[in-house]
Amino acid sequence: MLKYIIKRLLLSVPLVLGIVTATFFIARLAPGDPMDMYLEPQRQRQVDPEVIELMRKRYGLDQPIHVQYVTWIKNVARGDFGESFRHRRPVRDIVAEAVPYTLQLTILALLLDALFGISLGIISAVKQYTKLDKTLTVGSLIVYAIPSFWLALMLIMLFSVNLGWFPTSQTRSMNYEDLTMIGKFLDRMWHLALPVFVLGIAGAAGTARYMRNRLLEVLNEEYIVAARARGFRERTVIVKHALRNALIPIVTIYGMSLPFLLGGATIIETIFAWPGMGRLTVAAVGGRDYPIIMATTTIAALLTVFGNLLADVTYAAVDPRVSYDAPRKR
């Protein structure tokens, strides 16, 4: 097992290098350098050219491009993403502040996703071809297709603006500092309710469809027929024999949600003014704050790589049929 993990880790080294390289060169595709883009022409005229030169020097943009590239790689390896143009602070600190907020949002959303997705998927598969199954299948397809920002706005309109049940945005109430520990927790949950629901329900719709298909696949296996023939109750057959096997690929799906977990949700975070990674990225793109854009994009891509790795490793650990010493089949 350890050998397998080490092998996979080594195999992902060139991939990581490729990602870091790609980010650097995509950011340099634009004419001029990032400082030119940050200071758009109209603003650039108002700034003293000497100041611009000083800023270039400060961000290392006066160096030849290959030197910049090597510096970038070295710094990323040390976890240093430079300094934000706008905030004049290390990107690492800004990201570190955003991650906890994103985690609160995404962990809850994933829980909601798993809870509803898996259970509805099971119900749907067990009652295959009934009215309930058809409603759930088509319903999940529709929910999955609704653009999240529109759903979020409509929910805000209904529950926040018209009914006043939930706050429209932000992470805390005005009187947050005066609240007790429990009060603070409840206040946070209250603010999380709508964004978590929007993110969770879309995920649940996808999970439900996936769960249904996997369970139906397993229910067609011979050992299920055998279990039924031996006279087990239907409930036992489904829970003990089918479900255990059907849940294995679901583990993989959640392993791959690592980039979502830390990368957050760009649009939903922006709508609810939630100060996580997603909103940070969107704001940075709007303000052309290149160090932040490069950092969050790189982090998201690296998380994808490690998410896949995690998924494969857990898969190998959970499913005894996967042997991790033999060459993997694609």
Place this chain on the structure above:
Amino acid sequence: MRRENAEPRRSPHRLRALIPGLGHLALGHTGRGVRLMLFSVATIFLVVWRWDRFIGAFSTPFLDRWLASIFLILMLAGVIWYSLRDVGRIQQSAGEERRGKSPWAVAMRRFRENRLAVYSIYIIILFYALAILAPILTPYDPAAIPDVMANRYLPPSGDHLFGTDEFGRDLFSRALYGARVSLSIGLLAMIIAKTIGTLYGSVAAYFGGTVDNVLMRIVDVWIAFPTFYLMLMLVGVFEANIVVLVLILGLTAWPGTARFIRGEILSLKNQAFTESARAIGLPAHLIIVRHLIPSALSPVLVTAALAVAGMIGAEAGLSYLGLGIRPPTPSWGNMVAAGKDNLLNAWWVAFFPGGLLTLTLISFSLLADGLRDALDPKALMQKYV
């Protein structure tokens, strides 16, 4: 032969079929006849109702107005041609239902049985038609700002179907023009992504070895970036207008197709038909384009429908964030954004464009679902042959 029997009855019905639907009615195909008639009446009504704009378009230099008018003419010509052909076909088969047995015919039948998918395709066609016909249909100029004080934030009514926005612009007109932007970006970006992905994947698979290795490692890197993050980054680097946005969307979304097509082609390239094509000396590019890609294409069709939805959604998301299509050019995404701060007093500003967007995305998803079921090769031959 059956055809000789049908011959004497043929000409009168054909003549009647010149009025679309009448031939079908006479032959007892009521449903199709009524539908064809309604369609042609609606088209003619549109021409008469907007005669000035229909004819006026030809004396303007605007390509989109020409297109709208030509599209109307084509619609009329198309319905007459279709009804003539269909009446002829019904008579030839003389009441006997023809059941094709080619995979495509079977797939078509399976698709038609899925009512939701058929409705979705109607909605999609309707929306694209509305988008093309926007210059003829829209009651107001989408950019015209009338007396702002008197016209701003009017609720939906007969005059303004979707109400008006903060500048008093008619939202129905803007929504139709927004449909042009959103729908065409989605379609074009999908075509770019699928074309690049298909060619790339098939080249990698066909040549194999080092070529395959290098090409697929590039895909691995590209695919590691979450799509929306990559789009955000590119939008940050380039000034987004419609053309740039189409390219950004298309160029970020191809690696998935490439990887998929590669897998398909790998399993096809050692089959007998490929080997015989090689044996008769067909050059590699022709084997790929004529034999391998067509065989791998039907699953791509399913993902193409999903990809259009994905592209339209991505464009709307970027435009919503203010990073895609920028006002005053209307797109569904930036129209929703324009209404987001006034949900209490003017809910319609965000509701209608977003509703159209939602309907479009749902339709494409249901269409993809229907296509997947219809084209599933495992299920294909069981029930119908």
